[in-house]
Amino acid sequence: MQFFLEVLIGGLLSGVMYSLVALGFVLIFKASGVFNFAQGAMVFFAALSLVGCMEKGAPLWLAFILAFGIMTLLGIATEKFVLRKMVNQPPISLFMATIGLAFFIEGLAPLLWGNAVRRLDIGLVDEPIPWILEHWNMVISKFDLVAAGLALALVAVLALFFQYTRVGRALRAVADDHQAALSIGIPLQHIWALVWAVAGFVALVAGMLWGARNGVQFALTFTALKALPVLILGGFTSVPGAIVGGLIIGGTEKLAEIYIPPVMSGIFGGNFGGIEGWFPYVMALLFLLVRPEGLFGEKHIDRV
Amino acid sequence: MIYRETGQFKTSYAADQQIFPIRQDRIGIAILLAFAFVVVPLTAGNYWFNAILIPFLIFSLAALGLNILTGYAGQLSLGSAAFMAVGAYAAYNFQVRIEGMPVLLSFILAGLTAAGVGILFGLPSLRIKGFYLAVATLAAQFFIVWCLTKFPYLSNYSASGVISVPNVEILGYTFDTPQSRYLLVLSIVSLMALLAKNMVRSSTGRAWMAVRDMDVAAEVIGIRLMRTKLLAFAISSFYCGVAGALYAFCYLGSVEPDGFSLDLSFKILFMIIVGGVGSILGSFLGAAFILLVPIFLDIVLPWLSELLHLPVDSATVSHMQLMVFGELIMFFLIVEPHGLARLWQIGKEKLRLWPFPH
Amino acid sequence: MARKIGEVILDLRHISLSFGGVKALTDISFDVREHEIRAIIGPNGAGKSSMLNVINGVYRPQQGEIIFQGEHRKDMDTHAAAAAGIARTFQNIALFKGMTVLDNLMTGRNLKMRCNFLQHALWWGPAQREELEHRRKVEEIIDFLEIEHIRKTPVGRLPYGLQKRVELGRALAAEPKMLLLDEPMAGMNVEEKQDMCRFILDVNDQFGTTIVLIEHDMGVVMDISDRVVVLDYGRKIADGTPDEVKNDPEVIAAYLGTQH
Numbered sequence: 001m002q003f004f005l006e007v008l009i010g011g012l013l014s015g016v017m018y019s020l021v022a023l024g025f026v027l028i029f030k031a032s033g034v035f036n037f038a039q040g041a042m043v044f045f046a047a048l049s050l051v052g053c054m055e056k057g058a059p060l061w062l063a064f065i066l067a068f069g070i071m072t073l074l075g076i077a078t079e080k081f082v083l084r085k086m087v088n089q090p091p092i093s094l095f096m097a098t099i100g101l102a103f104f105i106e107g108l109a110p111l112l113w114g115n116a117v118r119r120l121d122i123g124l125v126d127e128p129i130p131w132i133l134e135h136w137n138m139v140i141s142k143f144d145l146v147a148a149g150l151a152l153a154l155v156a157v158l159a160l161f162f163q164y165t166r167v168g169r170a171l172r173a174v175a176d177d178h179q180a181a182l183s184i185g186i187p188l189q190h191i192w193a194l195v196w197a198v199a200g201f202v203a204l205v206a207g208m209l210w211g212a213r214n215g216v217q218f219a220l221t222f223t224a225l226k227a228l229p230v231l232i233l234g235g236f237t238s239v240p241g242a243i244v245g246g247l248i249i250g251g252t253e254k255l256a257e258i259y260i261p262p263v264m265s266g267i268f269g270g271n272f273g274g275i276e277g278w279f280p281y282v283m284a285l286l287f288l289l290v291r292p293e294g295l296f297g298e299k300h301i302d303r304v
Numbered sequence: 305m306i307y308r309e310t311g312q313f314k315t316s317y318a319a320d321q322q323i324f325p326i327r328q329d330r331i332g333i334a335i336l337l338a339f340a341f342v343v344v345p346l347t348a349g350n351y352w353f354n355a356i357l358i359p360f361l362i363f364s365l366a367a368l369g370l371n372i373l374t375g376y377a378g379q380l381s382l383g384s385a386a387f388m389a390v391g392a393y394a395a396y397n398f399q400v401r402i403e404g405m406p407v408l409l410s411f412i413l414a415g416l417t418a419a420g421v422g423i424l425f426g427l428p429s430l431r432i433k434g435f436y437l438a439v440a441t442l443a444a445q446f447f448i449v450w451c452l453t454k455f456p457y458l459s460n461y462s463a464s465g466v467i468s469v470p471n472v473e474i475l476g477y478t479f480d481t482p483q484s485r486y487l488l489v490l491s492i493v494s495l496m497a498l499l500a501k502n503m504v505r506s507s508t509g510r511a512w513m514a515v516r517d518m519d520v521a522a523e524v525i526g527i528r529l530m531r532t533k534l535l536a537f538a539i540s541s542f543y544c545g546v547a548g549a550l551y552a553f554c555y556l557g558s559v560e561p562d563g564f565s566l567d568l569s570f571k572i573l574f575m576i577i578v579g580g581v582g583s584i585l586g587s588f589l590g591a592a593f594i595l596l597v598p599i600f601l602d603i604v605l606p607w608l609s610e611l612l613h614l615p616v617d618s619a620t621v622s623h624m625q626l627m628v629f630g631e632l633i634m635f636f637l638i639v640e641p642h643g644l645a646r647l648w649q650i651g652k653e654k655l656r657l658w659p660f661p662h
Numbered sequence: 663m664a665r666k667i668g669e670v671i672l673d674l675r676h677i678s679l680s681f682g683g684v685k686a687l688t689d690i691s692f693d694v695r696e697h698e699i700r701a702i703i704g705p706n707g708a709g710k711s712s713m714l715n716v717i718n719g720v721y722r723p724q725q726g727e728i729i730f731q732g733e734h735r736k737d738m739d740t741h742a743a744a745a746a747g748i749a750r751t752f753q754n755i756a757l758f759k760g761m762t763v764l765d766n767l768m769t770g771r772n773l774k775m776r777c778n779f780l781q782h783a784l785w786w787g788p789a790q791r792e793e794l795e796h797r798r799k800v801e802e803i804i805d806f807l808e809i810e811h812i813r814k815t816p817v818g819r820l821p822y823g824l825q826k827r828v829e830l831g832r833a834l835a836a837e838p839k840m841l842l843l844d845e846p847m848a849g850m851n852v853e854e855k856q857d858m859c860r861f862i863l864d865v866n867d868q869f870g871t872t873i874v875l876i877e878h879d880m881g882v883v884m885d886i887s888d889r890v891v892v893l894d895y896g897r898k899i900a901d902g903t904p905d906e907v908k909n910d911p912e913v914i915a916a917y918l919g920t921q922h
């Protein structure tokens with residue numbers, strides 16, 4: 001039981017990180033209807049920019065600000081050179097364009113900042129929390145807990161930002177109806193650039209946390225692949241969906257990784273590790289078969 | 305003057321419905337086929353066969369498969385490489401497990417196996433659309449490759465899932481020269497391209513396009529969405545499966561599951577974006593283009609680096625490649641969403657009206 | 663040929679439909695007779711389109727009964743409706759944008775085509791023969807609608823009025839018994855409207871097709887329809903000949919805007 005809880009909590013904590021990346025997708029999708037496949041590449045790019053600036057001698061806080069500046073520029077450039085030119089195209093074409101964007105960024109980042117795997121020190125260590133180890137006999141990583149806390153805080157801040165600021169309200173208006181937003185004089189293009197900058201910020205935080213944990217390397221782009229099943233589960237437009245979906249995926253994924261392979265080995269012989277690559281997808285799919293509208297979506301009948 | 309349809313009045317609907325209604329197109333295709341079947345085998349060297357022509361044909365077939373699903377039926381898939389893997393491994397298993405299995409039959413069975421798996425992973429398309437479906441096809445990508453790595457039976461208990469396929473032998477003739485394998489692949493791909501063209505110009509293809517363009521209206525006409533989508537998944541996977549079998553048997557000779565990665569799936573997707581979504585010809589043009597880009601860069605970048613006295617190592621080249629691919633995709637989607645096939649068509653129309661611009 | 667209006671072919675009884683909390687249709691009953699032109703009118707959001715969607719199975723009502731050609735059903739199924747000979751056009755044109763006019767019309771005959779995909783792949787033989795046979799039929803419709811010059815044009819490139827006409831053609835290609843037209847003349851200029859009117863009357867006249875028509879232009883409705891149903895806020899407020907309906911106080915109230 002203790003072990004089960006330990007795995008579950010570890011899973012939930014990494015689930016929060018998935019939520020964070022998923023949130024980057026949701027932000028852009030809500031505001032501009034673009035499913036940004038490049039979100040993972042942005043995480044990679046942001047983390048590389050951060051260590052790159054630190055290597056040049058900047059302290060963490062300054063490097064963070066610089067990296068944010070770089071991500072903002074990237075967002076503006078994306079809006080100006082890609083999205084703006086594709087306004088009248090179907091969403092699926094935009095999606096494919098962001099796959100191209102992902103490739104572009106994945107090539108550009110190491111060209112700018114170098115190719116080596118880098119360590120990133122943000123003053124947090126990945127060690128069990130002694131108090132929990134003592135009292136509950138469970139290994140819960142301090143790093144994971146703090147990282148999850150940070151991620152949650154960021155999600156909360158963004159939710160408040162959307163709800164209560166002028167810009168946030170404009171964003172929501174845009175998300176609800178582009179035409180209407182235009183007609184009441186909300187400058188769409190500024191809003192889109194802004195939302196890409198915010199998504200860049202989210203990517204930066206995610207890149208910093210994941211990079212500090214696992215090293216800053218190409219594998220950071222795979223964070224997007226972790227976040228996609230969260231999106232199917234939670235829906236592309238729902239912030240609570242991203243959070244709850246992340247928790248569900250994180251928790252079940254780690255549990256499945258621990259408990260399913262031994263069972264399969266018992267039946268087939270051999271080693272069946274590494275199911276976390278597909279398990280979240282299959283689970284999200286099975287869930288959709290039961291509830292196509294997703295966790296928080298409403299049942300929708302096409303209007304004709 | 306060369307390219308004119310003036311004076312070619314179609315006297316019957318039958319004439320109008322020919323696969324290539326314009327006479328110049330028919331002649332062009334005949335010349336192209338003669339060239340591919342006769343001139344190329346006589347003149348090309350091994351490098352051309354092994355490094356360019358054979359992979360080009362095989363990827364054209366895979367792209368054609370994806371184009372049926374995505375370009376015609378409108379269901380975006382990010383898992384084509386996985387269906388190639390199914391085809392490769394299925395053909396291998398039919399070959400090594402069944403004594404005296406004819407190679408061509410095992411290719412067909414491989415295609416059918418891939419089709420079956422395709423239907424399975426196409427089932428979600430009945431409930432979900434668009435991005436959701438695209439993401440769902442990633443499940444196929446990851447799950448299939450994982451299965452091939454983890455179930456030793458599927459690779460006949462070889463280490464880490466690597467399979468080495470036997471030589472292709474048909475009716476006592478062994479296809480052991482690059483030239484002979486080229487001809488085999490060319491024949492299969494030409495035949496399958498013809499079958500695909502026939503499907504897309506008849507009511508099967510119209511049903512796919514109807515579902516792609518406006519599914520509610522298609523349903524109201526009496527097209528069964530489920531059957532139409534699953535058929536597209538099945539046939540698309542069949543094509544990808546045969547491409548996978550050829551990839552193993554006529555190109556690489558030995559493959560491993562990780563070779564059929566998400567990156568390969570993306571590459572095939574790029575082929576149809578660049579070549580032309582919803583175009584048979586485009587599948588070929590796109591495959592050629594995407595295969596030639598790295599070769600081109602390999603030649604140009606060292607040359608450029610010498611010119612500018614900048615050192616360029618292989619990692620840099622591969623990063624540049626990523627950037628170029630990414631840019632190409634965005635460029636085509638922005639400038640010509642219908643790809644090279646459309647440019648070709650526009651060129652033809654220009655030629656037809658020449659020398660009068662309108 | 664003088665039109666003869668026949669027996670009841672479609673009978674809708676106590677149909678109610680809601681989306682979540684929104685009641686689109688409340689307890690609506692009316693019937694349609696063979697060969698007649700039956701109009702459905704009412705202000706925006708009255709539930710007219712929903713009514714058509716119920717008739718051919720795009721929407722499933724929560725309550726009520728649909729009797730088409732003597733067959734009782736709780737709700738329709740799109741495929742069954744198409745198979746029974748119901749075709750339609752949509753308020754917001756729902757053509758297959760990437761296909762040519764010819765292909766759109768050919769698609770309209772999908773249900774009548776019997777060959778399977780293997781025969782299509784092989785082409786020569788049955789598939790080709792079938793294709794030709796249906797092509798002939800489609801060409802008749804192309805002639806009828808006077809759209810010969812655009813048969814090879816992708817419909818996405820056509821102007822709005824022509825698209826509406828092509829959509830009618832696609833519905834006609836199925837040789838339907840009953841045709842459901844959702845605002846076929848909306849957004850057209852006078853000339854285009856006249857053309858469309860003529861086509862509708864000709865279809866009704868020459869092929870005997872029963873027509874259920876939603877239209878806002880009162881002049882047109884009064885001119886061409888045999889009987890009219892009036893909906894308002896999802897309820898039926900009147901039903902009868904154009905003259906009867908025109909003088910119904912409730913209809914006048916609805917149209918002169920005592921609400922909205």
Ligand SMILES: Nc1ncnc2c1ncn2[C@@H]1O[C@H](COP(=O)(O)OP(=O)(O)O)[C@@H](O)[C@H]1O
Nearest residue numbers: 301302303681686706707708709710711712713
């Ligand atoms: N698919 C749908 N989902 C939700 N509400 C719908 C849908 N279709 C129609 N409605 C609602 O039903 C009511 C009637 O709509 P409709 O039938 O389109 O009216 P009309 O065609 O008379 O203008 C409206 O309130 C509309 O918002």
Ligand SMILES: [Mg+2]
Nearest residue numbers: 710711712753
């Ligand atoms: Mg309506």
